[in-house]
Every structure is written in structure tokens, then in C-alpha cells.
Amino acid sequence: MEETAITIYDVAREANVSMATVSRVVNGNPNVREATRAKVLEVIDRLDYRPNAVARGLASKKTTTIGVVIPDISDTYFATLARGIDDIATMYKYNAIIANSDSDDKKEVHVVNNLLAKQVDGVIFMGNRITDSVRAEFSRSRTPVVLAGTVDGDEQFASVNIDYVSASREAVNQLAKSNKKVAFLSGPLVDEINGQRLAGYKEALKENKLKYTEALIFESKYSYEDGIAIAERIKNSGATAAYVANDELAVGLLNGLLDLGLEIPEDFEIITSNNSPVTNYTRPSISSIEQPLYDIGAVAMRLLTKLMGKEEIEEKTVILPHGIVEKNTTK
Amino acid sequence: MEETAITIYDVAREANVSMATVSRVVNGNPNVREATRAKVLEVIDRLDYRPNAVARGLASKKTTTIGVVIPDISDTYFATLARGIDDIATMYKYNAIIANSDSDDKKEVHVVNNLLAKQVDGVIFMGNRITDSVRAEFSRSRTPVVLAGTVDGDEQFASVNIDYVSASREAVNQLAKSNKKVAFLSGPLVDEINGQRLAGYKEALKENKLKYTEALIFESKYSYEDGIAIAERIKNSGATAAYVANDELAVGLLNGLLDLGLEIPEDFEIITSNNSPVTNYTRPSISSIEQPLYDIGAVAMRLLTKLMGKEEIEEKTVILPHGIVEKNTTK
């Protein structure tokens, strides 16, 4: 908003053309004589004209803005996804309004509403689960939605993830090779993503002829402190290994166990889930499932551009490959 | 954008009032009879009317959206600032468009332009320095700008920071108590923020009657790997302590020195700058300057709301308090 903003009308008058022609030039419409285009461009440059995106949005019903619902932008996991989203968004000339939800049901509904009121062309939703109210909100809007790193059992929405079941199965398989008692440590099991991880854990136990017991299942929050706090209980459970659903939690568990005098990985093995940088900072560094977080965001955004462009989608449930990186918390 | 979006006009017709009245109700204008308000509200609820923020923006010249220029949202330092910004923005009913700049001059100008085209009501700018072209871009716009965690020597813009000179002086003072050779490790010294840190370093040397030598100044990128890579050079410099400008860099240095067989803090002391969670994850945990990152973002956003509301500002250069947290990389 300049002192006295230059409008398309000012440019038209100065260039002796109609505003339609200026609009055509601005939008790269080929139906403009080269000489005319040059003149308009010159005036645009001289007057330093900057098209008002809000007016454009109202007239065209396209805002070139997307909404991103994210639990917490200061959480590296989501921030990495967000970076992937924003890079691709920028590539396709979109801007991203980022709204923190804290995975709170009420806030989620609120921010989604807000985003839709702002007429975003699409939404990328991240969370641990997708509630019915959010689902309803999206359903009665025609705005395309893509879930990133978020599991939707109903497959109502397009989504980009890795195969969490397989990933955790592989991780637990690795641990079960040399441990009879493998603990499972995650955030709330009601979150669908953790449910999938638990399913993978159970599959691995079965494959290794180990029996499942709730005594080895630990539910917690996703924080370093929670990891520290739960270390003693896990040690006392008799487990000699743990698959952990979150890196900060894993770091906490590692340091907690170290504080209790355990040798890692000799006495206890750990595999975590996101292979974020912190897994390399600890001593020993933490073995982890490796997942392409940035790419999940990037692919989700690319998918969204297709949806917004009404392109045909070959497969709306995208599964990206994962791996296991062995570092120093496994033998 | 619903199937057939319902507009203020639909509500007006259904409630037998004019759109002006609906507008008044929506905007909480008191000049509406209670009965009328109730009826309108009922219709709004029944039709599930959601005011179009784009149209509002065009008519009122206020978008209730701010722009946030950030070097990299996946960098915890900035992500924490961003979280503070977004929380206060939400509190004041603003949304934030977040644009990554990678601290790249060209990108910065580009995203700022873009943000202004979108008619954001204000901008929060984060970076290591503020270039002339960005400065120019902001200058010829009337959009309020606040710098967060970003030093502007010219004090042209409102800003929120800690006193980097004092903070690094205190950190180095602490190290100089028991070390004759204290290294200084930072990102590019052309970045004003590092210039201030260096100034503090020099002051501390002087206070401790140590002489300044370029042999102890190390310039690097801001990454873990760079910290690892530079460890040997720092060790060979004869330094027995280092003040580091970035936490990831400090973690790298710590692990690098550990790999070289040094005992920390016995053989080498380290103090870093941001006290981010990773400083607690390492063994030993890293002593650090403590700065209120979240608050810097929050206060910057609060300041911006005042600027946008044309309120009087008592002091546009805000300095927040800092501290030093002694952990286990100092004796």
C-alpha cells in the first residue's frame, strides 16, 4: 500500500491504451502487438506499477495463496516438511499462509475456517490425525486438500507419506535380531500414525516369534524431557531395545539411559523414526528410520498444484520410499 | 470457495435487511437493533455464511495478513522466532504469509515485492543483514516493517533484538577467566550481527588484557558439518576455548574436538549463542548465551500491530534481556 498506489488505470492512461490491454500485458496474454507491449512495459516500469493481488484475487477467484496447517512450526519435523512445501509453492508462484494448530482440535477447525475465508486456492494439512470436524470443514468446501505426513485411514483426501507400518516393522525386525524384549515408545496411540507404527511393531514381533505384551508399550508426549523421564520405566521393564516414534523422545531416552549407567548400544539398542540432524549430534549417534521429510512436503505441494489446476491425478495416495540408517545405538 | 459460495447478498435477502446491515453485524458495529442482529446472525449461521476476506481486503484496504521474510523456516533458530510471531499474529487476528529467503539478496527483494503485491498490512523481516535493495523496497512502500533478530545499523526500521555486543562480551569474559587463547567462531563477518559479536569479543579481550589476533578468528557457514570440519584448525590454533555464534556449529565443534581426543571442558571450553534444545542433547551439554527467541518474535509482532494500528511507539528499537547458562562445556 503505497502513499498513493499506482493502479492499472494510471498505467493505461499514461500508455494511451485501455486497462484491458495493460491487464493482458501483465498476464502475458499473447494478443498484444509487440510495440504496444513494449510501451506498456515501459510505463509499468517507469511508474513502478505493482498489480494489486487482492483485486486480482477478487476478480479472478484465484489468490495464488495456499494454506498450510501445521502442528508446530518450531518442531523440526514439521518445519522440514514446511520448507519442502514452500519451495515448490514458490516454484509455482504460490505463497503459503502458515497456521500453527498445536494439533488441537478446536484450533484446527478455526484455522481451516480462517484459511478458507481468505480464499486460499488449496490447503496442505499436517497433523497426527484428522478429526471429523476438520474433515467436515474441508468436505463442504471445494478447496483441494493434500495431507502431508498425515495418515487418513478413510483415504478421503490426497496424501503423501511413507509406509509407516513397513518402516517400523523393519526397525523392530532389526532390533529383534538380538533382543528378546523390544519396547515401543511413541506419542498418543490414538494418533493414526502411531497406530500404524504399532501395527508394524506387532508384525515384526510375530515374524520373530516374540510375544506381544502391553508391558513393553510406552505412550508419551513428543519431547526430550518425556524421553528422559520415561527412561527408568523402560529400563525396569526388562527391555533391552526400543523403537521410538520421535527423535527428540529418542534423544531423551538415550540420555536418560546413559544417566542410569547403561552402555549404549551394548546394554540397550535404540532406533528412532525421523533421522533428523539431532540424531547425529548425540553420542552415540542414533540409528533411525530414514524418511524424506523435505520431499514429502515438496511432493504434497506438487500434488496440490495439480489438484488446483484440475489436472488428472494418477494416484492420490503417494507413498515415498524410506530406509534404515544404522548408526551407533544399534550393534 | 464453496460449490456456490454464499455471499453477503444472500444473507441480506434471506434476513430481509440490506447488505449494509449484514456488514455491520459481521463487523460488530453497535448501530444495529438487537432484534435485527439476532435475525442476521441466525441467517448467517443457517446459511453457513463465511465472509470473503479477499473482497473485504479490497474494499477496506486491510488484509489482516502480514508477511514474514525468513532465511529458512527449517532452521530452529528462525522457526522459534516464527512461532512467536505467529502466536501473537493469531492473537490479533492476523495471518502470516511466510516466505523463505535463504538470506539471498535476490530472493529477498523478490519475496518482499511479492508480499507487498499481496497487500500485506505489515512485514516482519529476519535475516543476517538488511541490504540496500530491500531497504529501498520497503522505503517506497508505506507498509510497516519490523526486524526480528536482525540488526540494522541505520536504525531505519523498528527492531527487536538482544544486545549481541554485551552478550558475546559476557560469554568471552567467562571464557577468558581461565583461558589465554579464546577463539571466535561465527558465520560471515559481513553479517552485521556477527560484526557485533566480534565487537563484544574484542571488548572482552581488552578487559582481560588479552591481545587480539586474527589467528583466533574463524569464519564459517552455520552448520554442524562446518563445525566438525573446523575443529582441527581451531585445536591447532592453540586456543583452549571458543565462543561460537551458532548452536549447530557449536555442536559440530564439540563433537569434532571430542573426536580429536580432547576432554571437554578440561582441555577446551565452549560457549555458544542460542541455547536451543540441541545444546542439551549433547554430552557434555553446551553452555550458552540465553536469548528469548520466541519472545523476540512475539514482541516484534506486537510492535508491528502497533505500527499497523498507527499507535504511538515509545521506542522502536527494542532490546530484550539475555543471560548466560552454564552447562557442561565450561568449567
Place this chain on the structure above:
DNA sequence: ATGAAAGCGCTAACAT
């Protein structure tokens, strides 16, 4: 307290 009407700055038919 309420309504009528004029824009906000632009796009998108439709004409020419």
C-alpha cells in the same frame, strides 16, 4: 437504526 449506492483494482467476456 437502516438502506442506497459508489467504489476498491482488477479480470473476463463481449464487441469491434
Place this chain on the structure above:
DNA sequence: ATGTTAGCGCTTTCAT
């Protein structure tokens, strides 16, 4: 190739 003219959905005077 270019111009004319309706809107887009809302806010905001100005009347009443």
C-alpha cells in the same frame, strides 16, 4: 489487436 463493460463480494459514505 484493442476497447468497453460488467461484475468479483465487500466496506463505507451519505441519506433517511
